[in-house]
Amino acid sequence: MARLEKGNKTQVPQGQEQAFDEIVENLGSIPEFGPGSILIHVPELSKRATALNRYLRYESQVPKKIQEFTMILTARHMDCQYIWNAHAQSAIEAGVSEDIVEAVREETELPPLADDERALVNYCRAINNSHYASRGEYQAMLEQFGEQAFIEITMIIGNYTMLALAINTFESDLPPNRTQPILPVW
Numbered sequence: 001m002a003r004l005e006k007g008n009k010t011q012v013p014q015g016q017e018q019a020f021d022e023i024v025e026n027l028g029s030i031p032e033f034g035p036g037s038i039l040i041h042v043p044e045l046s047k048r049a050t051a052l053n054r055y056l057r058y059e060s061q062v063p064k065k066i067q068e069f070t071m072i073l074t075a076r077h078m079d080c081q082y083i084w085n086a087h088a089q090s091a092i093e094a095g096v097s098e099d100i101v102e103a104v105r106e107e108t109e110l111p112p113l114a115d116d117e118r119a120l121v122n123y124c125r126a127i128n129n130s131h132y133a134s135r136g137e138y139q140a141m142l143e144q145f146g147e148q149a150f151i152e153i154t155m156i157i158g159n160y161t162m163l164a165l166a167i168n169t170f171e172s173d174l175p176p177n178r179t180q181p182i183l184p185v186w
Contacts, residue, residue, distance in 0.1 A: 007040035019043035065095040078164035
């Protein structure tokens with residue numbers, strides 16, 4: 001059960017009512033699930049976080065397959081049920097094999113990976129676990145994706161880590177129409 005009540009205009013910080021109205025108008029309603037249901041409580045923050053997310057998802061140089069794979073690797077690392085459920089099927093539809101998605105979900109050995117997938121997995125694991133990329137991990141990412149996409153991938157990891165922290169802390173409910181099984185969290 002979510003720790004925050006559904007957002008409403010009377011509870012937003014003073015001076016942020018117009019931002020609240022803009023968000024609700026753009027979405028058609030007050031968000032009930034996921035990061036939007038949390039960030040609506042601070043509408044100006046929501047607008048800025050949403051702008052970054054939109055850039056990373058729709059304007060970056062990162063191929064959709066790699067974006068979605070990055071998102072589920074981050075979701076799994078953060079044990080974030082909401083992001084996993086929002087992106088696991090999208091990752092498959094973007095070209096990540098079902099076997100890879102299942103192995104990430106279950107935290108089992110990954111099947112053979114293409115060079116770009118292997119570079120991404122190694123990089124994500126390194127920065128999530130040690131907060132540092134070795135020379136080899138750095139070079140592999142640079143060779144596979146180029147400088148701009150490599151920077152953008154790093155920001156996707158950071159953005160989805162930030163969203164997962166909010167979702168996990170405030171225990172956003174999963175939408176009732178979710179399609180993915182719950183992540184096993186030990």
